[in-house]
Amino acid sequence: MTGRRELENLAVMPTAPVHHELNLTAQDVLTYGSWALTFVLIGVAVVMCRKERTPFYLFVVLAAMVAAFAEPLYDVATMLYFYSTDGMQTHFTAFDIPQPVWTHSGYAVLYAAPALAITRKIRQGTLTRSALFAWAGVVFAMSCAFEMIGINGGAYTYWGPYELRIFRYPLVIGVLEAAQVTLFAVAASQLRERVKNPVGLLGLFVLFPMTFYAVNFGAGAPLIIALHLEDTTSTIVLLGTLLSIVCAAVVIRGASLFLPTVPRREPSGGAARAFEPAISQ
Secondary structure, three states, rough: HHHHHHHHHHHOOOOOOOOOOOOOHHHHHHHHHHHHEEEEEEEHHHHHHHHHOOOOOHHHHHHHHHHHHHHHHHHHHHEEEOOOOOOEEEEEOOOEEEOOOOOHHHHHHHHHHHHHHHHHHHHHHHOOOOHHHHHHHHHHHHHHHHHHHHHOOOOOOOOOOOOOOOOOOEEHHHHHHHHHHHHHHHHHHHHHHHOOOOOHHHHHHHHHHHHHHHHHHOOOHHHHHHHHHOOHHHHHHHHHHHHHHHHHHHHHHHOOOOOOOOOOOOOOOHOOOOOOOOOOO
């Protein structure tokens, strides 16, 4: 009886689509498009660094790109699989999931780019608590656009028993990504304010994966457990999805508490800001 039940469960449980054909055109779009945008982003970060005399912005971009080496952990938890048939451009495989070369550029475009804008506004004192939620909405929209292209283009898929999908994309993933980016941006800004020299900003390379997995494996825990639960049901997955969305909103709310309720105003008469060190972190 036990053996028969196991066979029945295997018949209905989803499995990674390891034999699904990769759309090479979609791969080229994601690879060349994201890497082109990444080089532009690095150029923008360098200009910002020179203007403020700090490596902070470049480190934000590089920290996100380096963190992409841990992408397989995320893939296992969220049941994401990159199609890996003939023609896939991959540089390493972990947990039996080949990683495409555009993951690093994808992290830069999807995570580092909005983080640069958010941290810049925090530095200027113009980002308020309510504005952080607006930026979370921007990140959510970026996530939907990027991932819907990749999924429907035939480059990869979230193959788990997700609920609340639009164009095959689980919306909860975008919500978690929005919380992750906003938390990282606020935490990175806090680090910048506290370190005494540029070397201290190397902590960004640790901070990015910490915030990435804190949100996706923390706030996302109800979702992940529901997806992998033995004999899970659509109701259980839906409840886990909604709970993770609530947790992500709590994360964004918590991060916003580090920001002012109203933007900082310049002194009257257009005077320059208070003195800042020549070399700021």
